[in-house]
Amino acid sequence: MTDLVEVIDLRVTADGVDGSETEIVKGVSFTLRKGEVMALIGESGSGKTTIALSLLGYAREGCRLSGGTVRVDDIQVLSLNNAQLHKLRGRTVAYIAQCAAAAFNPSKRLMEQVIEAALIHGLMNRAQARERAIELFEALALPNPKTIGERYPHQVSGGQLQRVMAAMALITDPVLIILDEPTTALDVTTQIEVLRTFKKVMRERGISAVYVSHDLAVVAQMADQILVLKSGSVREASTIDQVLLAPTDIYTRELMQAAQPPNVTQSLFVKPMQNALLQISGLTAGYGDKDSQGLPAIKVLYDINIDLHRGQSIGIIGESGSGKSTLARSIAGLLPAARGELIFGGQRLPGILSKRTPEQFRQIQLVHQNADTALNPSQSIAQILSRPLQIYRRMSRVQQQKRVMELLDLVQLPASVISRYPSELSGGQKQRVNLARALAAEPSVILCDEVTSALDTVVGAAIVALLIELRRELGLSYLFISHDISTVKELCDEVVVLYAGHQVEVGSRQTLSRGPLHPYTDLLTRSVPQMRRHWLDDQPVPVWNTVPLPPGSDPAVLCTFRNRCPAHIKGVCDTIAPPLKRFPQGNLVLCHRSAEDLARMQYHQPWVSQGETV
Amino acid sequence: MSQDNATSQRPAEDTLRQPKKKSVRRPVSAMIGALLVLFWLFVAAFGNFLAPFDPSDMVSQDIFASYSGTHMLGTDFLGRDMLSRILDGARYSVGLALISTVLACLTGVTLGLLAVLSNTWVDEAVSRIMDALISMPSKMLALVLVSVFGSSVPLLIIMAVLAYSPGCFRICRSLALNIAQMEYVLVARSRGESRFYIAAREMLPNMMGPILSDFGMRFVFSVLLLSGMSFLGLGVQLPAADLGSLVRENISGLSQGVPAVLWPAISLGTLTIGVNLLIDSLSARHRRGF
Numbered sequence: 035m036t037d038l039v040e041v042i043d044l045r046v047t048a049d050g051v052d053g054s055e056t057e058i059v060k061g062v063s064f065t066l067r068k069g070e071v072m073a074l075i076g077e078s079g080s081g082k083t084t085i086a087l088s089l090l091g092y093a094r095e096g097c098r099l100s101g102g103t104v105r106v107d108d109i110q111v112l113s114l115n116n117a118q119l120h121k122l123r124g125r126t127v128a129y130i131a132q133c134a135a136a137a138f139n140p141s142k143r144l145m146e147q148v149i150e151a152a153l154i155h156g157l158m159n160r161a162q163a164r165e166r167a168i169e170l171f172e173a174l175a176l177p178n179p180k181t182i183g184e185r186y187p188h189q190v191s192g193g194q195l196q197r198v199m200a201a202m203a204l205i206t207d208p209v210l211i212i213l214d215e216p217t218t219a220l221d222v223t224t225q226i227e228v229l230r231t232f233k234k235v236m237r238e239r240g241i242s243a244v245y246v247s248h249d250l251a252v253v254a255q256m257a258d259q260i261l262v263l264k265s266g267s268v269r270e271a272s273t274i275d276q277v278l279l280a281p282t283d284i285y286t287r288e289l290m291q292a293a294q295p296p297n298v299t300q301s302l303f304v305k306p307m308q309n310a311l312l313q314i315s316g317l318t319a320g321y322g323d324k325d326s327q328g329l330p331a332i333k334v335l336y337d338i339n340i341d342l343h344r345g346q347s348i349g350i351i352g353e354s355g356s357g358k359s360t361l362a363r364s365i366a367g368l369l370p371a372a373r374g375e376l377i378f379g380g381q382r383l384p385g386i387l388s389k390r391t392p393e394q395f396r397q398i399q400l401v402h403q404n405a406d407t408a409l410n411p412s413q414s415i416a417q418i419l420s421r422p423l424q425i426y427r428r429m430s431r432v433q434q435q436k437r438v439m440e441l442l443d444l445v446q447l448p449a450s451v452i453s454r455y456p457s458e459l460s461g462g463q464k465q466r467v468n469l470a471r472a473l474a475a476e477p478s479v480i481l482c483d484e485v486t487s488a489l490d491t492v493v494g495a496a497i498v499a500l501l502i503e504l505r506r507e508l509g510l511s512y513l514f515i516s517h518d519i520s521t522v523k524e525l526c527d528e529v530v531v532l533y534a535g536h537q538v539e540v541g542s543r544q545t546l547s548r549g550p551l552h553p554y555t556d557l558l559t560r561s562v563p564q565m566r567r568h569w570l571d572d573q574p575v576p577v578w579n580t581v582p583l584p585p586g587s588d589p590a591v592l593c594t595f596r597n598r599c600p601a602h603i604k605g606v607c608d609t610i611a612p613p614l615k616r617f618p619q620g621n622l623v624l625c626h627r628s629a630e631d632l633a634r635m636q637y638h639q640p641w642v643s644q645g646e647t648v
Numbered sequence: 649m650s651q652d653n654a655t656s657q658r659p660a661e662d663t664l665r666q667p668k669k670k671s672v673r674r675p676v677s678a679m680i681g682a683l684l685v686l687f688w689l690f691v692a693a694f695g696n697f698l699a700p701f702d703p704s705d706m707v708s709q710d711i712f713a714s715y716s717g718t719h720m721l722g723t724d725f726l727g728r729d730m731l732s733r734i735l736d737g738a739r740y741s742v743g744l745a746l747i748s749t750v751l752a753c754l755t756g757v758t759l760g761l762l763a764v765l766s767n768t769w770v771d772e773a774v775s776r777i778m779d780a781l782i783s784m785p786s787k788m789l790a791l792v793l794v795s796v797f798g799s800s801v802p803l804l805i806i807m808a809v810l811a812y813s814p815g816c817f818r819i820c821r822s823l824a825l826n827i828a829q830m831e832y833v834l835v836a837r838s839r840g841e842s843r844f845y846i847a848a849r850e851m852l853p854n855m856m857g858p859i860l861s862d863f864g865m866r867f868v869f870s871v872l873l874l875s876g877m878s879f880l881g882l883g884v885q886l887p888a889a890d891l892g893s894l895v896r897e898n899i900s901g902l903s904q905g906v907p908a909v910l911w912p913a914i915s916l917g918t919l920t921i922g923v924n925l926l927i928d929s930l931s932a933r934h935r936r937g938f
Binding site: 366367368387390392395398400402403404407408409410411412413421422425426471475 | 830831832834835837838839840841849850853854
């Protein structure tokens, strides 16, 4: 009985609506020792969550646990009846879900929800439970641990909510914790903070856990053991060091390769002499009612200036809420700008759709992030792809059919998908159709809004490869919006970094791989998990400058990053607006600090990733 | 790595999921509902030809007669054949309700889509008019209209449309508001599509499920409103009679439990229950991601 968890030959079967059966977990076995963390890793559909849920004796609707044994501590989980399962769940085994926002009841205070499990299982009375919850809030480094429980879920940030959920799981002192992609929905800069507190708490308390993730680099920080899964079978099972140093399975190597940051090569793009194809100058946009000066109540973008040349690819990066998607919507004509001008091909581009010409509609295509909602579920792929041909090119039926086939070929989809509906395709295939629809217009500019974020690493890498190839073949220009800096560096010639709606840095992909950088760019780059052990321990603790502003300073013009900035200069950053500087290597940076200062500060934390030379 | 994973390396069952539509197991209640609805539609369409007697002929000496070989459902208060009268009356009940519900839903859906796709003041104007209509109880509105204009078939239809299109409008508008924010609608807008195309091709097909269940529900309301009016003597006028009128005519036989009052009531019951069962199964299928 040295092992805490023992799973032998676990099988889970899904029942189809037509009575067919599919085995989605095919005889998985593993053991977990006390105090260790086991990572389940694989792409979507690999059965990793299904296996993790079976430790709770739970199978999702339409699935059943059809074979094998699961032992947690001294309990045979699969032979429990419902009443016994209720005792197990939340008490012996606790679960931390991926999306904290969906896991909390929005109409109840956090404290009520955190102590609920302890009260249900009768472990302590209300006062004791509250005391213990506050203790956990403190351990999880939540701000104001004494009072945060009185707030409602929408009143705390995503990263904080994820930590509150951890407190909810830990309150009963469970034997085993299941973490199901707990940081996937978070920004990299938030993820690093959540990972750090999780790791600290787990180490201090000697917690045994099963960590479900698709991200090898994250797993490398958190886990001791690793189980690589594909299509419900174990491909590789060993210690994390073993997998990182010498993976034996082909699929594991493939996963590792997809997670490697790409080699940043010299961009081959040379800016032509003529004017840019798309010029964005002084763009300010936002939502809400307009004031007397025509500025919206909630400003999302401030004074954005970007020149996109024919054949060029510009990356826009920043965390959620930085205004990336708003920028795309503004250019696409879905959100009129309050200030500034868009020039396309030498002509002014009207801010609203109804004033644009059909040619302008055709030339600028927006590819949305989520192919699930961007493709009409009630239209077949043929219908979806032939509509742009009909409206922009006035093609006949026969021509349309021929062109649709060519388009499918271009995005490397089999011709057989033509009569299918979006719900019958995989995520990667849907994203290809989404892209093919934009290509059907034969545009000169494609605005890609987070096109790879909803996809698995391997599938996302294939889409990026396709984008690179299409650009070479068709001479397209991209405005590539992403929160993933390594994808941007792989695909884009120039990178624009947005923070809270401000353009804090502009540079080429080579200069962004070298310092000195704007402090935010530096933080963003360093926060991308790297695939080596103890990377997380080497990261500096983030700073919070919560000094009150000196009287007389106008917060609207100050640097928006000043509160989180490690290079903050007291008396300067909180008093006057930051100047826009050109650093020696060519980057435009919005900062008070000089290039030498920043270079010296950032030198101490080199963020050299593998395969990259500095 | 550059090889295409989505097409070649994924396992077969993941590459192209089988179409889900074939052989969905339908619950028994849905089958019963469908049978009842089909039966009543059939009766409404062909009842006249099947009727053994002329529905307005006084064919028997016995009034309120019980079941017999010649008069399978007995006779009414004037000695007319009850089966023939029900077969004939169903035509009015089902037909009028169907026409008025179709009109009400068409109005509601059209105005709902119009409100969402037009500018704010059109939306405001239509919405406020509909709010005003919905605030009037449908029975009261009907009674007032009948007392002013006198009862006639066109008036009954107009009345039902006025009573039921605001509800349909509201459901349709809120569905359309959500769908208008979907990215595929944004894609269509930034493609420069006309409002009509967006409404008809991008939005409407994705609203059909809830709209159909709403249609069924409103059909039942319509049947009950029209029968209620007839029961009060304000609906379909003599010599024509719908199921509601049949209940009213024969109400004096209620204390003796004669078939003449029982069977029109049973007919109304089976019709509304049948439609309800069918709607329930439709919306359940919709929930499962149909």
